[in-house]
Amino acid sequence: MYPARFEYTAPTTLEEVIATLVERGDEAKILAGGQSLIPLMKLRFATPGVIVDLNGVAGLDAMEEREGGLRIGALVRHKACEKSELLRGRYRVLGDAAPQISDPIVRNRGTVGGSLAHADPQGDWGAVMLAARASVVAQGPDGERTIPIDDFLEGPFTTTLAPDEVITEVRVPDPGARSSGTYLKLERKVGDYATAAVAVQVSLDNGHVGEAGIALTAVGPTNLRAKAAEDALRGAEPTDAAIVEAARLAAEAAQPQSDIRGTVEYKRSVVRVFAERGLRKAIAVAKTGEE
Secondary structure: OOOOOOEEEOOOOHHHHHHHHHHHHHHEEEEOOOOOHHHHHHOOOOOOOEEEEHHHOOOOOOEEEOOOEEEEEOOOEHHHHHHOOOOOHHHHHHHHHHHHOOOHHHHHHOEHHHHHHHOOOOOHHHHHHHHHOOEEEEEEOOEEEEEEHHHHEEEOOEEOOOOOOEEEEEEEEOOOOOEEEEEEEEEOOOOOOEEEEEEEEEEEEOOEEEEEEEEEEOOOOOOEEOHHHHHHHOOOOOOHHHHHHHHHHHHHHOOOOOEOOEOHHHHHHHHHHHHHHHHHHHHHHHHHOOO
8 A cells, every 4th residue: 555645854954853843743753764654654554744854864873972871863773783882791782682673674774763752562672771771862842851761651652752852862871880781582583573572781789789670572551661670689689589589570560461472471471581581691791891
């Protein structure tokens, strides 16, 4: 099926982007990588009156360490994350997730900002950013605001981004030298949506867990933070018993539904196993301080 008729504009500044969003309101849709929007338009699930192409705006495709953390521009592609040397060591949770996103064709064009804005409960970046305690930076007619990722993800395909706002970057705080993470994902075949996935980030402090991030993909109405599991680990010694208990609590946090990919019980089991496996890997790497 062909998309419905629409206008197309390719502004070169954020000011132009925002002006169009203000003028056209809900009629306007931002185009970044197009890997979510274009299929929806072809099925006519989305029928925007005007497409605002973000790709002509300079400066939104940079990724760098700056001011105590990692800055990821809204137009940074999944493939760039997959290849980046920055996403190793303490930022490994991002580096491990990038090559598992969909397939190579999608990774070549899809963007981090676009994926977060789409807010698919089966999207990978949402859980990763929850585990990493990231924030989304948005710009609108009233200026710039920074939104913690927990507040940004509101529900299935729903965020707190206003219709006249555009994501400009994602900020990931530096978790410290003794830290690491990973992302474990079960899918039926390459490019399929996740059956379940778990993002883990751990920082160590004097032989104890200083901070822990555990988040889940595809087992709830949005990406979920396993808060009770995080709280149980924080300040604890990273013993086998502590890891097993945190994994159990992570599985309890899941809100899966039975479908063609598996039963509720099966998906909870996957979450438990992946949480335990991910925590063991992250803690082992964090102890060595390896990159």
